[in-house]
Amino acid sequence: MKKTVLFALLLLLTTVGIFSCQKSTGSDAPAPADTSLDRKALLTQWADSLVKPGYQRFNDKLSALKTKTTAFTAAPTTASLLDARQAWQAAYLEWQKVELFEFGPAESVSLRNHFNIYPADVTGINRNITTGTYDFEVATAIPQQGFPTLDYLLNGLATSDAAIVQQYVASANHRRYLTDVVAKMDQTFGTVYGQWIGSYRDTFINNAGTDASSSLSRVINAYSLYFERYLRAGKVGIPAGTMSGTPRPEKIEAYYLKGALPLQLATTAHTTVQQFFNGRTGRPSLKSYLDALGAKDSRTGQGLASIINTQFGVSAQQLSSLGPDLYTTITARNADAVTSYNEMQKAVRLIKVDMTSALGITVTYVDNDGD
Structure with a gap:
């Protein structure tokens, strides 16, 4: 009886030992997942199918906004105001599709701070317009630029479109401030987009x-x-x-x-x-x-x-x-x-x-x- 029990235990230990060796070294064992490769594939997909094309579409909308606001400040009319406002809305909607990409170059330049911190600081905006002196890089200027500021400049300066147009006709400082806000957006985003279509894409995925x-x-x-x-x-x-x-x-x-x-x-x-x-x-x-x-x-x-x-x-x-x-x-x-x-x-x-x-x-x- 004892020999039978000992034989059974020996057989069990041998079986477990063989299974353990097969599990760790046998050719039939599944290879461990290469999670590093999976991550690189994920990063490549994000870079090439989401970030870069998303930024390209937004860049197109931002360029259109710059064109329309330039036309408006050159010749303020109700029609050119409506064109600028429509371009602002289109760019603002497109911005929602790329704002979450606040990593890499966007994080480095604090892109969101330059584009979409609201509510706008109307008191500061009006002071900037009056004095003609401002620096969009200082912390206090964050809510005095970007889409929320354009919202005020294109929609909130007066209670009617005719009155808004008249404000721009009468004030070179208003025209200058609108131009400078858009130019700053264009310059800041251009830095981010330029890095993504340059060397940063490879840095990101690697x-x-x-x-x-x-x-x-x-x-x-x-x-x-x-x-x-x-x-x-x-x-x-x-x-x-x-x-x-x-x-x-x-x-x-x-x-x-x-x-x-x-x-x-x-x-x-x-x-x-x-x-x-x-x-x-x-x-x-x-x-x-x-x-x-x-x-x-x-x-x-x-x-x-x-x-x-x-x-x-x-x-x-x-x-x-x-x-x-x-x-x-x-x-x-x-x-x-x-x-x-x-x-x-x-x-x-x-x-x-x-x-x-x-x-x-x-x-x-x-x-x-x-x-």
Whole structure:
């Protein structure tokens, strides 16, 4: 009996030993995934299919804006004002598709600070116009430039288009300031775009690690920060008063034009965030990367990419329900705007906690909006 038991134990140990050797060294064992190669493919997809073509489309819209504002300042009329305003709206919408790329060259020049910090500092803008002296690089000038300032200059200087035109006819300083704001935008963006179509593209895709200085870490942090602070809070939460307790509809984007544009900007930004996550079918993306990792939602155990997409769908639907006029909605039924903020907040947890953990990325920014 003892011999039988000893033989069985010996056979079991031998079998386990053979299995262990096969698992670690056998030719039939699956090769470990080359995550470095996967990351490089993902970075290449972002660079060549999202960032560079996105920047090219925005550059076209920015060039058109420069052309139309130049024509307006050269000959201020109601027709040339409407042309400039239309070009501003088109460029502003296109900006929503590239604003989240605040990494690499954009981060180096603080592109967002030059383009879209709102509400505009109207007192500072008017002081700049009056004195004719200003420096767009100093910190206090951040809300005195970019799209929000153009909103004021093209839509908020007076209560009618005729009166706005007359202001430009009468004031060389107004014409100069409008020209300088657009020129600064063109110059700053030109620096960023020039680096992407130059050597930075290769630098970006070859920096394929996961440490804090890697391209993946910088992209994921920029992505999470954009959704949390500039979309969820900036476009909806702050105007709805979720942090202060008091609705502040005057803090919406495109405040001076109002109408449909503020919500169009927000929904375009939200769509961009979701499209960046999903990418193109059959191409590397955050979704495909998470699926390949088998990432799960920490609360439900379900596939993380699927859960994120479901929540994106819910938050997109709630955001769209705030139309057609975001200013009126926040004024008349602010609870709906708060609900929109709350639905986006659910996605923040999935992105900032679960997704970064699955990707092995450390969150390097701090959000201090009190939520």
